Amino acid sequence: MRLSHDAPFFLLWFGAAVSLAEMLAGTLLAPMGLVRGLAAIVFGHLIGTTLLVLAGLIGSREGQSAMGTAGAAFGSAGRRLFAALNVVQLVGWTAIMLATGARQFAGLAAQLGAAGPVWPWIAVFGLLIAAWAVFARAGIGRLNTVAVALLIALLLMVFVRLFFVAGDSPAPAPATMGFGAALELVVVMPLSWLPLVADYNRHARSGGAAAVFTWLGYGIGSAWMYAIGLLMALRFGGLDIGALVGGAPAVVAALAVILLSTVTTTFMDTYSAGVSARHIAPIGSPRILALAMTAIGTAVALAVPIAAYESFLYTIGALFSPLYAVVLARYFGLGERADAPGVFNWPAIGVWALGVASYYAFLVLDAPIGATLPAFAFTALLYVLTRRIRAIAHAA
Template sequence: MENKGTSTLNNGLIWFGAGVSIAEILTGTYLAPLGFEKGLAAILLGHLIGCTMLFFAGLIGGMKRLSAMETVKLSFGGKGCLLFAVLNVLQLVGWTAIMIYDGALAANSIYGTGAWIWCLVIGGLIIVWILIGLKNLGKLNTVAMALLFILTLILGKVIFSGYGGSGLVSEEGMSFGAAVELSVAMPLSWLPLISDYTREAKKPFQATLASTLVYGVVSCFMYIIGMGAALFTGTYDIAVIMVKAGLGAAGLFIIVLSTVTTTFLDAFSAGVSSTVISRAVKEKWAAIVVTVIGTIAAIVYPMDNITNFLYLIGSVFAPMIAIQIADTFILKNDFRTVRFHVPNLVIWACGFVLYRILMHVDTPVGNTLPDMAVTIGICLVYHAVSSAAGSKKVNKAEPESV
């Protein structure tokens, strides 16, 4: 009788699929100038910061049984959340296009039938995933993830044992702090999505923890594969490495399936966020529309460097989740009955500006952690000041009523 809710295992499998991604491998290649040891340290530190925030974001949705954008109402009001819902849909359309573009380009390097054809193939498979539906993906995801796991291990072995040279090592071009921030950026980009899945979990805490840990480990591995590919093979093109290693068909399978399982989450969550903007929208059909738009964009526009896109996502959603963490876990606030909670919107704007400023400051922990710490600090100070001001008004009013 108890069919409701997704299992902890299913949530873990969903986020395994999110972590296995060409975009994560490509982002890992950007860290190669640091060398392997420094690059690895930046990957681990960045993912520790990013996945901690991801855990709290997922836990809020799991505890409250709310989608990601519905949890935003808790801090920004019933209508204040619309700003973030619109921004989230836009970033998810962008991610859908980027993922399809990267997957198609890599697939075409192995079987050169035309990148636009691979865009259509990948886009079509994502739509199939959407039509199957999240709750019906259990067995299919188990098989798909098992195959992906085996093939990514083979890919890792090929890169780290098949090549002895050291290619692209240079202390110039990227600071340690910038590398940390690029490592934070991927888990941070999933912040506005994770609650769309943990809200359905039978055991929210366990599912959120499993999702975060699985994603964090797999994402680190993808980054390391990308960095290792650049360092040990002297190329940034993962498809070229697969071909050289004789992983033609298997490599193609990794590229296409990993792109589908990751981009499905982007498209699905875009559909969920669209329902927050308008109740008339149906999740599934909105997700399909997003996939179609993303596929067309991937065919038409070049999307080779996504670093600025990642930083933009960080500047929007890092201060947002900082305010949500402060309100939910420290201050115990709930502003869903308010249309716009203006003080939190102002604090978010301050956090956004601060992040953009910090992009020009080199810190050993990147931009996200200091930005979130300051944003949470502003929240707590505002709460203390407003509470003190409110109590003074009450004290002044009491003698008049006696």
Template sequence: MKNEKTSLLNNGLIWFGAGVSIAEILTGTYFAPLGLKKGIAAIIIGHIIGCVMLFLAGIIGGKTRKSSMETVKMSFGQKGSILFSVLNVIQLAGWTAIMIYDSAIATNGIIGAGAWVWCIVIGLLIIVWIWIGINNLEKLNYVAMTALFILTLWLCKCIFFGNSVSIVSKSTLTFGAAVELAVAMPLSWLPLISDYTREAEKPFKATLVSVIVYGIVSSWMYIIGMGAVIYTGKSDISQIIVKAGSGIIGLLIIVFSTVTTTFMDAFSAGVSTEAILNKLNSKWVAIIITIIGTIAAMIYPMDDITNFLYLIGSVFAPMIAIQIADYFILKKDCIKAKFNIKNLIIWLLGFILYRILMHVDIVIGNTLPDMAITIFMCVVVSKITKIIKN
């Protein structure tokens, strides 16, 4: 049976669900030291940078009808791409565990059944979502996303129009570091956006809709997190919700948002494994990843994800920079080669550069400079190679 292509609305709903995330709200709490105006500016600048990269990655997959990790083969070769497929599966498994952990802690703060109980409940709901499948989610997404939209409006009311105390944290965070934290979240979706745009009826429009919806909603979640600290003096979302007298509503926000976001992580982990071993069934792999993530969330503490976000940036920013250079500038396709050694070396240099730039306070963050230098290296190496051959 021929796979049905996804509509613009369905893609928009999927990425709305990706943006409404407890992890993004919690990351937003780190922005409070900047104050509201600077914090919002850092969030918007960071999301613009990250979402432009996300759009370009999505276009590559949408136009070529390849999954994210299949598009990586175009720049790094059949075997060379395995490195990124493995790293992507690891980061997606990590995200699955983090999302379940954050959600379980927050929901347990509202209804104290035990965090491990909520881990199991949320894990089971994600498995149901995976089992239904991306092409059968549209009607269910109408209901889920409408509910989430209403519930997050209620959460905004609780935070911004409750009993404000206007407290700003005394901890330090530079503007450049804040921008980088904002870039990091859309950057974390780079290795999987093509898993969805490849299925779209209209790839360009679907990618544009997906990125715009995600960018707006993700920024909104960051601002909610930042506002929670500035206006209530607390970063514990569950406690804010309880004090506002909206426990059940808050619980629904947390659970719904976790399921719709984490589904994407687990689903794409399954798709990525097919790029490593095509005999594996992506749906069953996604379910196994969810089970592993649920167990990890029950065992390990995962309260601070900033280092995890920076690690994702250092791996995938230079990767997508090379893909952008090859696809849009150099018009190169190395999918038939086993390895593209030149690109793998350039990626390693880009990775090292990112880690170095993390110690330099750049007002626009370090992702954009790292990607610009990586793209420049790709173009220069390509030109030199042509000159040598001639």
């Protein structure tokens, strides 16, 4: 493996994982308590990050974008359908990232005497992400390397303060969440990157090396963010970076964390939204389309209150876990490489729809292993059986 050439994928995916959205998701685990919450974080990332790197490995081997790999399984119109769903979820992520980052940034800026409403910061963050789209090279470049290195140093400062400077913890919330539901809230975060990972990992020189660096970068970074969110919720009752800092230097460092993490992560959402949009209508370059998606996401963040975050995460799991169960079963299980014939591969679409239904069914059951694993296994097995039965029917 050419480790030196593909090492930037560690920084790319670590930077993607370092976000307030991941910290916010970690706060949702507070009813589990510290020990069980951390257990859900570890096991959830083992499951979700492994699925993530497998999807990226297909892109590396075949040189295809994420929606290109989906189109190979579901047909040309199926590719456009899932590309449209991906654009919608990525615009949603862009709005969530901008609103969350701006809210935290405005709260901290008030400590420096820059009190004011949140909406101007949403606009500023949107402009910074647009600038990143112009100057960054698909998130894999010297600019991203410097930003992530700075993020690591700043986050270490925040983490130390969380452990040794923060005050007394509030009374723990009642344990109203089962372990399966908590596990699912962790797994769905790497799942949200499934429709993006091949957009970046297709540029790898060695698929195996990129897979290793992707796993380490995203797995470590995301688990760290979840842990910070969990600890913050247990100590302060929610996501509140302002509670960690005191004095101008610490406030400035925290502002830098919010700014850099929001820009580096949200850029990846907008860039991949542009790549997916080209599968719907091949007009414009991904970079130009990324600027358009940034503008749309900024407008949504300004106009629509961001709520129901937990439901949004579950919806992502329901739509994209069965989708990639089909893609991975087809590629790794059956060894199929050629594109599916026809406009719609209806058997694959039908299996995906049943997989979505099974995800919600398993979610209601609240099994200790969550909903992703059983729904993924059910969908993959159903797809393989469907292909085998069709092969036998054609042979007869």
